[in-house]
Amino acid sequence: MLLPSSCSTFRWSIAENLVETCIKASHRPLFGDWIGSLHSYAAVEHEPPKLRLTIDIRPLPDDLITHARCDFGYDAAGEITSAKLIGQSFVGRLVREQGRWLGQFTIGGEISGSMENVLRIGLSLLCEARGDLLLHASAVEREGAVYVFSGPSGAGKTTIATELTAGATPVALERVVLRIRDRDHIEVHSTPFSDPTRVLLGPRVGRMARLCFIEQADRHACDPLAPFAAVQRLFAQTLVCSRRQGQLTRTLDAVSRVAETGRCMRLLFCRDPGFWNMIV
């Protein structure tokens, strides 16, 4: 996918959040395949976007801080008003203005990973405002139901969603948005993150059947998680930026409602698809 040398604007949606991304490039960068993924999420919408990001692609100074950091600014009530993001290959700022997030970023180095970071943090802020959860998880769709696999990096999320699907369709590889409709209805929304080989088929929404917290082992085993254990794991894998009690309570409420569904499991698995019999 080649981009014009001046500017390219994408409007895309994740979990009903319209995002507009304007990419400016003074030279033709190596975008990788991620922009192609973003295109697959492109949406034609008439409402104003909730998140508008301008990404300026140019070489960064040599002395850029090497440790990724995210500093939030708060108003007197604890509401986030700005987010300053510094990474190995990007630096920028998100500012909230009239209910929308606007950002400007300078990016260099590895482009696709940098843009993912910028967009992921922006999306997490939107999710907190709505009471949704942006969960570190992959997901696959099987016979009309969505199975979510959560865990830290290296736990095997992508492996399950790409190599051990047993015929199921990958929905997300790295992050999913969970929206709680009611006790028995939790929607799983796909995101395009971490899909360099374009496994994903674009935006998908489905009803959550199981949420498995995965651990690699030499055998398969699956046990239901008690609500508090599920809350602990959910919080550990959800990005929470806010310090405001109201927003925190909303996030905790969402986490608790997911935990109380009885659909959260601890899944030990080895590298074969035999675990499916235990969770379907």
Add this chain to the structure above:
Amino acid sequence: MVETDGVYRINSHVAFRTFGKELVVVDTLGQRLLRLNATGALVFRLLDAGQGLPEVAAAVARAFDTSVEQARIDALSFIEELEKRGLVERRVTT
């Protein structure tokens, strides 16, 4: 040292939710998740409702069939622990 007749408030970076008879408390500054048992949950909820130590002790004594004095000692110890962890702070009254 905590004042024995003090009134406390839950800090703004703390959120909590009832979970059966227990309470889940999230502290985002300390990035901790705590689970309080039924007694701790009662004390925490009363503090959130603006009740002072005497009212908390009386409520705990009623709920758990113990003397007010013992309930006061236990509640104060628990509140001091919450204060050390930055979950509550003593409200300044003029």
